[in-house]
Amino acid sequence: TIRDEDDFLDHLNYIHFNPVRHGLARCPHCWPHSSFAKWVESGDYPADWGCSCDGRQPPPSPPVFDRIAEAAGE
Numbered sequence: 001t002i003r004d005e006d007d008f009l010d011h012l013n014y015i016h017f018n019p020v021r022h023g024l025a026r027c028p029h030c031w032p033h034s035s036f037a038k039w040v041e042s043g044d045y046p047a048d049w050g051c052s053c054d055g056r057q058p059p060p061s062p063p064v065f066d067r068i069a070e071a072a073g074e
Contacts, residue, residue, distance in 0.1 A: 012039070017050050027051040 002008045016039070019031035028036045028050045039045045048056075 012044075016045070020050060027053055 002011065016028045016034060016036045019025040019034065020028060025031040028034060029040070029047065030053075036045065036049075040047050040049075
């Protein structure tokens with residue numbers, strides 16, 4: 001259950017960063033099965049969110065998903 005807007009955004013970030021976290025893609029935009037491109041198109045994410053392409057440094061730290069884990073009882 002999504003509790004509020006912040007929780008919704010946490011879940012979106014989790015979904016979009018998960019392939020990177022598990023080594024399936026280098027950046028969120030590289031995962032072909034993601035809805036990330038649609039969210040970029042709508043202006044909700046910058047195109048380089050979580051990106052380490054073109055020699056950029058990887059994000060200093062991946063998004064924190066503590067609130068999701070707490071809500072799930074993990």
